[in-house]
Amino acid sequence: MNESPRLLVDGLVFPEGPRWRDGRLWFSDMLAGKVMTVDLDGNTETVVEVPGWPSGLGWLPDGRLLVVSMNDRQLLRLDPQGPVQAADLAPLTTFICNDMVVDTAGRAYVGEVGFDVHGGAPFQPAKLVLVTPQGLARVVDADMAVPNGSVITPDGRTLIVAESFADRLTAFDIGADGSLSGKRLWATAEGLGPDGICLDAGGAIWVASPMKGEIVQIREGGEVLRRIATGPATMPLAVMLGGPDRRTLFICRGPHPNEAVQARLGRIEVMPVEVPGAGLP
Numbered sequence: 001m002n003e004s005p006r007l008l009v010d011g012l013v014f015p016e017g018p019r020w021r022d023g024r025l026w027f028s029d030m031l032a033g034k035v036m037t038v039d040l041d042g043n044t045e046t047v048v049e050v051p052g053w054p055s056g057l058g059w060l061p062d063g064r065l066l067v068v069s070m071n072d073r074q075l076l077r078l079d080p081q082g083p084v085q086a087a088d089l090a091p092l093t094t095f096i097c098n099d100m101v102v103d104t105a106g107r108a109y110v111g112e113v114g115f116d117v118h119g120g121a122p123f124q125p126a127k128l129v130l131v132t133p134q135g136l137a138r139v140v141d142a143d144m145a146v147p148n149g150s151v152i153t154p155d156g157r158t159l160i161v162a163e164s165f166a167d168r169l170t171a172f173d174i175g176a177d178g179s180l181s182g183k184r185l186w187a188t189a190e191g192l193g194p195d196g197i198c199l200d201a202g203g204a205i206w207v208a209s210p211m212k213g214e215i216v217q218i219r220e221g222g223e224v225l226r227r228i229a230t231g232p233a234t235m236p237l238a239v240m241l242g243g244p245d246r247r248t249l250f251i252c253r254g255p256h257p258n259e260a261v262q263a264r265l266g267r268i269e270v271m272p273v274e275v276p277g278a279g280l281p
Contacts, residue, residue, distance in 0.1 A: 005230065005251055005269035009042045010204020012266030015085035015252040016196065017057045017068075017099060019281045020242025025250050025268070028054035028067070034069055038268060040164065040243065048078055056110065058102025058281060060133055064193040066108055070096045075108060075131050078220035087131045089146075092139055094124065095110050099152040099196065099238075107178045109140070109159060111147030123165065124247050130178050141172070149238060151205065157188070160186050162194035162207065169194065169205060170219070187222040201278040207251065210235035215251060232264050241277025247248045247271045 013032040024037040035047045052069035065078040077086035093112040104123045114126025128141040145166035159172045167189045173182035193211035207216045215224040229237045234253040254266040
């Protein structure tokens with residue numbers, strides 16, 4: 001299956017954090033301050049506005065949406081009356097928060113950037129924060145190199161995190177209380193600066209590489225199974241396997257964050273793949 005990506009929707013600003021749920025792709029149009037959905041016909045809908053820039057998305061077992069609000073370092077919960085604070089992450093983090101994965105029990109693993117990347121600040125290790133469904137937050141790893149996209153394996157026992165500034169995918173064992181242990185290298189991602197990721201049923205991970213302008217499918221240990229060039233116009237930011245059989249690869253693309261928001265160059269493309277998605281998100 002060697003089809004090329006095709007356009008699903010354009011006119012976005014900076015689409016990130018794609019998730020497949022209820023027959024639609026949910027995503028954060030980060031720099032537009034909106035959480036949105038798009039169906040397979042390209043019809044979009046705004047779910048909620050998040051002025052502090054939305055990033056990672058997930059759901060509690062009762063179906064309520066969780067959203068990372070980047071700039072104010074909050075985890076928000078969308079209740080019937082509107083968004084409310086689920087947890088204040090500011091006391092546990094040092095710079096803007098970013099992507100997230102939520103397990104079947106409603107526990108959220110939220111990464112932070114750790115330092116002002118675009119402002120030229122020196123590198124500083126970043127934290128991975130666990131938030132329980134009750135809103136209790138604690139640091140579960142304090143030595144990450146810009147944790148970004150994250151996945152949880154179908155058995156719920158392994159968390160894999162893309163470390164954008166270390167060119168690697170890092171795995172942890174998940175304990176009964178959500179604690180992490182057994183930190184180890186899952187795969188190198190040399191030169192990729194991995195951003196958003198998703199897992200397939202064969203155990204491989206699809207990686208969006210803004211640095212290289214490509215999507216890469218990687219097996220544990222680092223074997224590259226497939227590379228898909230996305231072209232120079234916009235960067236691939238995140239990927240998600242969805243659709244009715246989870247055999248549709250959604251590719252979120254956007255311009256450099258410093259480019260004019262008014263340009264609205266963000267887009268989401270789709271392409272069929274042979275191996276369906278698995279695990280979370």
